[in-house]
Structures are given as structure tokens and as C-alpha cells.
Amino acid sequence: MTRHSLTERAALADLLLAVGPDAPTLCEGWTARDLAAHLVVRERQPIAGLGNFIKPMRGYGERALRRRAETPYEELISQVRNPPWWSPQSNRLADPYANTGEFYIHHEDVRRGSPGWQPRTLGADFDAALWGNVRLFSRLALRRFPAALTLQAPGLGEITAGAGGEPARLIGAPGELTLFIAGRQRASRVQIEAAPALADRLRTASFRL
Structure with missing residues (x-):
């Protein structure tokens, strides 16, 4: 079976490079750079995601995202394309469940963030x-x-x-x-x-x- 999480990851990285860091997305207030930073923090600093559930941790997560967004854009996209050797989301057992929907959604966030998009035929x-x-x-x-x-x-x-x-x-x-x-x-x-x-x-x- 195809690892759709891997193909969506690669396609999203290609698109992020093509549209550039300031491209709009469906995520309100986020550019392509912000979205890429979110994906990298999610995999490389998973504790930062606790801010979504534990209010005192919210500031830590926001600071982690801002710092990661300062990474040179091409390097940031390389980190999206090449996940760490292990993380709670990208280890081989969890990856299909944690990342297939995640990378599909964010791929479409970029695709549909600008006018003129059409739904893909996914197969x-x-x-x-x-x-x-x-x-x-x-x-x-x-x-x-x-x-x-x-x-x-x-x-x-x-x-x-x-x-x-x-x-x-x-x-x-x-x-x-x-x-x-x-x-x-x-x-x-x-x-x-x-x-x-x-x-x-x-x-x-x-x-x-």
C-alpha cells in the first residue's frame, strides 16, 4: 500500500517552495512560512503542542513557532521534507495515522489558499x-x-x-x-x-x- 503520508509530505514541500514564504493559506493569519514552521515544530518540538490543550503551555508553543519561522525558508522546507529519524508523529508505526490526514489538510491549505484551485482526483x-x-x-x-x-x-x-x-x-x-x-x-x-x-x-x- 502506498504511504500517502510520504507522498503528501513531498508534494507539500514542493508546493511550499514553489509559492514562496508569503503565500496565503486557509489557516487564518498564517502564510506558507508559518504553516511550514508549524509542521516542523509539531515533529521536532512535540512538547510545544501541549499548548493546544494546557493553557499555561500556550505561550511556549507560540514562542517555539515564532523562533522556527525565523529559519531561512529553504532550510525550513528541507526540515518539512525530511522528518527527524524519530518523533511521536513520524515514527514508522504512527506515521500513517498521524500524518496522512495532517499533510493532506495542510497541502490543501496551501493549494486552496489562493483563487483558481480545483479539487484533486486522489484515486x-x-x-x-x-x-x-x-x-x-x-x-x-x-x-x-x-x-x-x-x-x-x-x-x-x-x-x-x-x-x-x-x-x-x-x-x-x-x-x-x-x-x-x-x-x-x-x-x-x-x-x-x-x-x-x-x-x-x-x-x-x-x-x-
Whole structure:
């Protein structure tokens, strides 16, 4: 089976070099340089990520990101392309689960950060891998959303999520559903079948693992 995490990593590194450090991304307030710095800190300084969960650590994580962003851009992209020999995310056992979705999402953050983008044709094998990620993470990301959600990937199946209540169905390719539950709703091509007010809430909600 293809290691999609590796191919997405390489493709993202190529794109980051091509667009340059000041290119916009879907991550609000982040340029391509900031996004690259985030990826490097995530793998090389994993303790900095604790700021996402432990408020007193937030300042440490922000400082680590700022310092890493000062690295010369080509060197920074080399660090994205070539992960450390071991980290919690990039060791061989964890890599497919920790990095396939991560690098797909951030690849699309750069691709879709500027006008004129079109969805990629990913192929059946990659679609299946991303659907596995959706199945694994959607119940966590959507667990507090007050609705009975069904996520459907045509040809691959459907899963249920949400805290219960009014029904809604999200229909899309696995990559588009991945982007939707990762908070990139405005740039994802997902069909929402729900009452208008609930559909509006889904389009603007902040989903977090």
C-alpha cells in the first residue's frame, strides 16, 4: 500500500517552495512560512503542542513557532521534507495515522489558499485511507456538536457522529469531508442536507479534537 503520508509530505514541500514564504493559506493569519514552521515544530518540538490543550503551555508553543519561522525558508522546507529519524508523529508505526490526514489538510491549505484551485482526483487507495481517517477522528471532532450527524462518502459508506438532536447529513468525497471536520468548511465541497439554520451552524462551527 502506498504511504500517502510520504507522498503528501513531498508534494507539500514542493508546493511550499514553489509559492514562496508569503503565500496565503486557509489557516487564518498564517502564510506558507508559518504553516511550514508549524509542521516542523509539531515533529521536532512535540512538547510545544501541549499548548493546544494546557493553557499555561500556550505561550511556549507560540514562542517555539515564532523562533522556527525565523529559519531561512529553504532550510525550513528541507526540515518539512525530511522528518527527524524519530518523533511521536513520524515514527514508522504512527506515521500513517498521524500524518496522512495532517499533510493532506495542510497541502490543501496551501493549494486552496489562493483563487483558481480545483479539487484533486486522489484515486481509490488514497480515498480509502482518508475515509479511514474520517471514521477515526470525526466522532471526536464532532462529539459536542448538537445534532445527529451522518457523514456519507459515496461508494465507501457512512458513519454517525454528533451529540444527538436534529438530523443532518454531510455528503462528500473523503478528502472533502476531512477538510470539513478540520474546520475548512468554506473551502470544502461537501453537500449538507439539513434544515437551513442547522446547515448554517455546520458551515461556521469550530470543530476541535
